[in-house]
Amino acid sequence: MTFRIIDLSHTLNATGMSIWPGHPSFSSYKLPDKRNVTALSFGSHTGTHLDAPSHFIADGLAIDQLDLQRLFGRAVAVDVRGKDARERIGWEDIKGYEEKLGEGVIVLICTGWSRYWGTDKYRDHPFLDPDAATKLVERGVRVIGVDTLGPDEMRVEEEVEAGWVSTHEVILGAGGMIAENLRGVEEVIGMERPIVSLLPVKIGGCDGAPIRAIAFEA
Template structure:
């Protein structure tokens, strides 16, 4: 699986996934297909591609309305939710992100936090969906909501576990107004403080927006 661009410059590091045909996606979401609509090689005047994919493909930001009725769509997301200082926290647990590993970092209201797990090294090496990825435990999601963090990012396709606590974790985070970035590739990132830029495409009332995410060490 192609994971990120090599177009890193001025210390910015691309931590977004490269969208490509056949890439991993949540099992009940649309598959990804990129095909030519117009093609120079076929005698057309330009290249134009047709994209078939779901709104939660690759690196993306969830709208609050993804799980919360009446929640803000992705077009209403405050820009500073995903632009500014962010903390990358390394997680050693290979099952889930738990309060015991988060609490020592003394997260504060308004923090943007990105969790780096074994997912970044393990899950992006194939186009098959990985079911046993490291996810946020329900208790940890509730803890993050209590701490009133601003933004939470994870390094696979969902904050909640497959056939596990997907609903509970999304409700805890999105229901508290926390913006969620999913599908980050943090394999080249060491834990620490960074400048984050991650802007989702602007879809009216969108439940998510595909995004390009980059980090710069502070």
């Protein structure tokens, strides 16, 4: 049996990537060896990756401790491609998918913003309202994937210090996980019964790790 695999990951490259301000970029170095061996360097949140609860939550699980069962399974792609730059994605945009939600369902938010990958506009993506994230968590959802830098609007430091509650905190605080910088989610929208795999590289004690995210029709 073969499946048509949809690649939901961007390529890790030395140039042309969108990276969260201040995070390490990707670099690689071929060792002077007869065999090809490459030394790699990048941040735990560089490229298409998964946030572990410990990214935001002090005693949250690290990337090597996650329940893999949650990261492979039935998915729902929410089509919000009509949203503008920095526009809010609210529960009113998601509730039409409510009957497909439930325990163990992976929710992919499709903004279409991956087309701006590598450009300045990529930072001005639509964002998921924390209240909508709370309603997803209440319905048993613990894994959310976005085709943007993150589920939250990029904020200035003062707002963050003023105690602004973010969508990151809602999801990771519920023991959930967030897949960021996905691509190709548009192709999942048309699928009848999509299955998604978001398995991270098993890095001991780490707050995040790269994933080779895929989707296929079961």
